[in-house]
Amino acid sequence: MTFVSANDASIPALGFGTFRVPGPDAERMVSHVLANGYRHIDTAQIYGNEAEVGEGIRRSGIARSDIFLTTKVWVANYKHEAFIASVDESLGKLKTDYVDLLLLHWPNEAVPLAEQIGALNEVARAGKVRHIGVSNFNTVLMQQSVALSSLPIVTNQVEYHPYIGQTPVLRAANQLDMSVTAYYAMADGKVFDDAVLKAIAATHGKSIAQIVLRWIVQQGVIALSKTVSEHRARENAAIFDFELSPDEMAAIHALAKADGRIVSPEGLAPVWDKMA
Numbered sequence: 001m002t003f004v005s006a007n008d009a010s011i012p013a014l015g016f017g018t019f020r021v022p023g024p025d026a027e028r029m030v031s032h033v034l035a036n037g038y039r040h041i042d043t044a045q046i047y048g049n050e051a052e053v054g055e056g057i058r059r060s061g062i063a064r065s066d067i068f069l070t071t072k073v074w075v076a077n078y079k080h081e082a083f084i085a086s087v088d089e090s091l092g093k094l095k096t097d098y099v100d101l102l103l104l105h106w107p108n109e110a111v112p113l114a115e116q117i118g119a120l121n122e123v124a125r126a127g128k129v130r131h132i133g134v135s136n137f138n139t140v141l142m143q144q145s146v147a148l149s150s151l152p153i154v155t156n157q158v159e160y161h162p163y164i165g166q167t168p169v170l171r172a173a174n175q176l177d178m179s180v181t182a183y184y185a186m187a188d189g190k191v192f193d194d195a196v197l198k199a200i201a202a203t204h205g206k207s208i209a210q211i212v213l214r215w216i217v218q219q220g221v222i223a224l225s226k227t228v229s230e231h232r233a234r235e236n237a238a239i240f241d242f243e244l245s246p247d248e249m250a251a252i253h254a255l256a257k258a259d260g261r262i263v264s265p266e267g268l269a270p271v272w273d274k275m276a
């Protein structure tokens with residue numbers, strides 16, 4: 001397994017995502033992927049499957065200490081008391097004493113950022129969380145989070161696929177000694193009809209999903225990948241035995257479009273950075 005280092009964190013470069021994975025599928029897939037080499041699992045309070053993710057981890061037989069487990073606090077739980085209680089509830093559902101990474105799922109101006117970051121630090125100091133981070137933050141919020149935190153903010157988890165340019169976030173992360181974690185790698189299925197990706201996939205004898213995931217990890221970015229199929233999970237993990245050429249990397253970067261962002265829920269999304 002390849003790891004991405006960010007400050008004091010060492011994060012497996014490929015994670016298994018569980019968004020829109022109903023409980024029974026989450027339990028089956030988490031147990032399966034862990035038994036077959038994945039070591040990084042991504043869930044969230046709002047996904048409603050933490051209990052089944054916890055059961056999948058238990059069933060896999062893989063030692064807890066060998067697994068990198070992330071969950072995310074939902075925006076409705078950002079006030080101090082609710083935050084702490086929600087983390088305790090997540091740990092109970094996940095059947096573990098700690099998570100490896102705890103993220104703020106989306107920005108929420110209704111609660112001061114200092115209070116949110118303070119709560120992240122508090123649960124980390126209490127040993128309930130090994131590392132802390134954010135998700136769906138723009139570069140201004142990334143900088144503010146780092147300034148407000150005593151402990152390192154180790155990642156910003158954002159939408160990233162061939163149709164969205166994330167250069168400002170990648171640059172800011174580099175300057176702030178943070179990693180970037182990519183979600184929606186398949187651009188909600190749009191990548192599968194792409195002629196450029198099809199041609200690159202044919203050259204390597206790989207699938208489009210593998211090309212896209214490889215393009216992400218080859219940048220030093222952590223890739224999340226979700227599937228309810230055991231076969232696809234195996235396919236998506238086979239991305240560390242080949243390399244894309246600089247021209248192929250550039251050709252995929254060139255697919256980015258100004259309107260390529262897919263996930264921008266009203267009431268949650270910040271003012272996004274302009275594509276560089």
Ligand SMILES: NC(=O)c1ccc[n+]([C@@H]2O[C@H](COP(=O)([O-])OP(=O)(O)OC[C@H]3O[C@@H](n4cnc5c(N)ncnc54)[C@H](OP(=O)(O)O)[C@@H]3O)[C@@H](O)[C@H]2O)c1
Binds near residue numbers: 042
């Ligand atoms: N922080 C956030 O706000 C946020 C937002 C979105 C997602 N995430 C995280 O990122 C993870 C990944 O994002 P995502 O769930 O949108 O999934 P994704 O990895 O981009 O996959 C999207 C779809 O592609 C299909 N797929 C996967 N591998 C494939 C393959 N080899 N061939 C053909 N189709 C394939 C899957 O369908 P099947 O299941 O039918 O195979 C899946 O529904 C999430 O599960 C979640 O953990 C975080």
